[in-house]
Amino acid sequence: MEFMTLMDKIREQFGVSFPFEISPGETWNRNGDKSILQVFDVETGETKVLKEFDCVIEAPNWSADGTFLTYNSNGRIFKYTIASGEVSEIESYFVDNCNNDHVLDPDGSGVYVSHHTKEDGLSRIYKIYFDGRLPRLVTPLAPSYLHGVTPDGKTLAYCAERNGSYDIYTIPATGGNETRLTTAFGLNDGPEYNCNGEYIWFNSERSGRMQAFCMKADGSEQMQMTFDSHWNTWFPHVSPDRQKVVMVAYTETDVRPGEHVPNKFVELRLMRRVAHENEDARENAVENWSTPQTIFKLFGGQGTINVNSWAPDSRRFAFVSYIHGDNPSNQTPR
Known part of the structure; x- marks a missing residue:
């Protein structure tokens, strides 16, 4: 991983690109993009369009x-x-x-968001309230990108860059000292608690390709959960009933392991829990889960499903697909 990172920096310094790479300006140009907010039913495989927007929503x-x-x-x-x-x-x-890393407070009072502050442009976590109260700062240190909150609303989990390393941290929702949970080389991102707060799902490039991982809420027992040969897997979202995990995956030739960019054809992939009640109850036991299966292909990537969007019934989840510029054919997967 260290060698691969060094080579990427050298390629960037001398402007050397792989044939599949396009310029960052083209990849990130979202002017004129349209967004389609949809719901996917994992039991029927059907999608339902809720609303189309003439702008980028995420x-x-x-x-x-x-x-x-x-x-x-x-x-x-x-x-x-x-x-x-x-x-x-x-x-x-x-x-x-605000960027696309935000989570609803379980008590229904508001939303924890990641906001790029004016003093330095870096992302910090705030809470905004439905009743109109002024926002409250949670993480003075930056950058911090929120992804998870415990079911009791007392602890937040987030990805943060500290001293050049992107790792997973937790902090009391009221603010205070942060706790580092990961130290593995490379990007560790997307931490999200399951519904009982015992485990955190996240994604990491420590294996050389971005994959889904699961660990105890205290950072112990970090286990790799996906071993995709041809995809970089991002943002595993566990359903409220803890029986399903949905994630977004980029093909190996479209992005580097540490990238989750827009304007790409991506796949939504699903894992199902296969263990019975009398078997090993550990959520991070790989044998208790099916291998990921592609359930939907779309044009999207960044913004499609960055945070947990499962419905309370654990049967449906929301996501966003995009139409890039004035070309409606971009909505159709390859």
């Missing part, structure tokens, strides 16, 4: 009561009411440069 969260979704767009956080289709902006005052 990373839907599903509320615990199942009545609404939240998402980010143009730096703000919005609420989509499922029954009516109504869209409303959540008041966040100066927290106006």
